[in-house]
Amino acid sequence: MALSENTTPNYELRDPDVRLMLQVRENNAAAFEELVLRYQGRLITVLEQLVQKRDVAEDLAQEVFLRVFRARKSYEPGAKFSTWLFTIANNVASNALRTLARRREVNLTPGGQQTTSANPLDQMALEASGLMPTRQLDRSERADVVRQAIQLLSERQRMALLLSKFEGMSYAEIGEAMELSPQAVKSLLSRARSNLRAALEPYMKEGVLKGTHREEA
Amino acid sequence: MIIGAAAGDVPAAEFFRHVGLGKNSFPGLRGPLVAVMSETSSYHAEDGLYEQLVAYLDGELDAEGSRQIERRLAEDADFRRELQHLQRTWDMLDELPKADVQESFTQTTVELVVQSAAHELQENQQHERRTQRFTWAIGGSGVVAAVVASFWLLSSYLAHPNEQLLRDMPVIENFELLRVADSMEFVYQLDETGLFDEEVDDAL
Numbered sequence: 001m002a003l004s005e006n007t008t009p010n011y012e013l014r015d016p017d018v019r020l021m022l023q024v025r026e027n028n029a030a031a032f033e034e035l036v037l038r039y040q041g042r043l044i045t046v047l048e049q050l051v052q053k054r055d056v057a058e059d060l061a062q063e064v065f066l067r068v069f070r071a072r073k074s075y076e077p078g079a080k081f082s083t084w085l086f087t088i089a090n091n092v093a094s095n096a097l098r099t100l101a102r103r104r105e106v107n108l109t110p111g112g113q114q115t116t117s118a119n120p121l122d123q124m125a126l127e128a129s130g131l132m133p134t135r136q137l138d139r140s141e142r143a144d145v146v147r148q149a150i151q152l153l154s155e156r157q158r159m160a161l162l163l164s165k166f167e168g169m170s171y172a173e174i175g176e177a178m179e180l181s182p183q184a185v186k187s188l189l190s191r192a193r194s195n196l197r198a199a200l201e202p203y204m205k206e207g208v209l210k211g212t213h214r215e216e217a
Numbered sequence: 218m219i220i221g222a223a224a225g226d227v228p229a230a231e232f233f234r235h236v237g238l239g240k241n242s243f244p245g246l247r248g249p250l251v252a253v254m255s256e257t258s259s260y261h262a263e264d265g266l267y268e269q270l271v272a273y274l275d276g277e278l279d280a281e282g283s284r285q286i287e288r289r290l291a292e293d294a295d296f297r298r299e300l301q302h303l304q305r306t307w308d309m310l311d312e313l314p315k316a317d318v319q320e321s322f323t324q325t326t327v328e329l330v331v332q333s334a335a336h337e338l339q340e341n342q343q344h345e346r347r348t349q350r351f352t353w354a355i356g357g358s359g360v361v362a363a364v365v366a367s368f369w370l371l372s373s374y375l376a377h378p379n380e381q382l383l384r385d386m387p388v389i390e391n392f393e394l395l396r397v398a399d400s401m402e403f404v405y406q407l408d409e410t411g412l413f414d415e416e417v418d419d420a421l
Contacts, residue, residue, distance in 0.1 A: 029331070036326050044316035057316070062326050069330045070337075142312040150313075164275065165310045171277050189275065190268040197306040 017081035025072045036065055039082070043089060046162045049150055050093045051100065060096055064089045079176055082167060086177040090159055097155055149199040157192035160185060270296075274303060387413040 011018045017038065023031035043064060048057035067088050078084075150158055156178065163169045163177060171182040171189070180188070266289075272278050273286040290297050388395060391413075398404050407413070 033327050036323055040318045041316050065326050146309050146312045186268050186272055190271040193271050193303055197302050200306050200309055
């Protein structure tokens with residue numbers, strides 16, 4: 001993206017992480033380590049929600065940091081550092097998800113699909129429609145429900161939602177990270193939140209589930 | 218639009234198809250999902266209203282856009298309920314645990330980068346060496362060629378320094394005779410008869 005001369009110094013002044021990255025550009029290893037420390041948790045949180053596997057998320061996060069380092073010489077502060085980092089993360093995650101999807105296609109055997117009861121969201125939905133006594137969902141169960149609901153979103157909806165929720169990015173920043181216009185992000189997030197609301201609605205009323213046979217299943 | 222303008226089962230089917238689920242996937246979810254979709258679809262039908270509502274929650278609307286949404290919220294109880302549902306769903310995302318990263322991850326990542334940097338440095342050095350070698354090879358070849366050419370020219374000159382003088386010897390020796398010749402053409406004709414050959418051979 002072409003940068004006006006006015007925007008470059010602004011990011012440098014406003015964003016301390018941009019200043020760190022400029023030090024990384026000058027081969028400052030300590031600055032790089034500081035950036036890793038600042039962003040590793042945030043990056044892994046988002047990537048884990050995208051790929052659903054912690055070890056894969058960590059591998060991808062390392063790949064992202066490696067790309068950041070390799071790109072240091074050509075780095076120009078044209079955006080907030082986090083936006084630039086998550087642009088790379090978006091590309092890395094998209095590639096990984098494509099690869100995972102291909103692998104899943106290869107491994108899929110006829111009749112080898114998961115049973116519906118193995119899916120927590122599905123299981124809880126079944127429970128919700130049953131006649132069992134209600135009980136309060138515990139935190140990990142609620143997290144499971146949310147995680148499964150997020151998986152119902154498309155990859156792009158998920159990414160936009162996670163960047164909005166966990167990174168507090170504006171539509172313009174998400175657009176930059178995902179190479180979309182702000183208007184497209186607006187539509188994408190609207191659909192994402194509508195779908196999420198639809199998926200979670202039955203489970204968020206009073207935070208209860210009917211039945212207690214989750215452990216039995 | 219995944220959840221389209223029309224109410225009912227069709228938009229829900231699109232949603233299921235979009236997320237890669239067949240008709241029989243998530244049977245327990247399907248009923249409530251369709252119900253909620255039908256409930257929200259009326260707002261999707263209104264030109265961009267749902268998008269505006271979400272943008273309002275995200276703080277992305279300008280003053281005029283916000284005023285319009287707030288007016289609608291004040292008038293429409295269902296719209297208010299929709300906003301509350303969206304907000305509660307949004308808050309549920311806080312249930313997702315934040316990644317707790319171990320120190321070893323940082324260490325491994327930095328080590329990985331150090332390795333990469335070392336590799337990069339090695340590659341750069343190799344490239345530099347290759348470039349240097351190439352430059353030296355080109356320069357060296359040029360110098361050698363120049364030396365060989367000079368040597369050849371010099372040696373050929375040094376080997377026969379008096380060649381021209383010797384070649385002219387018959388003329389010099391017969392200078393007095395040639396002076397009386399009428400024309401150079403006559404002298405060339407004499408040369409062609411081989412008159413001076415023996416003398417040239419002797420001189421060389």
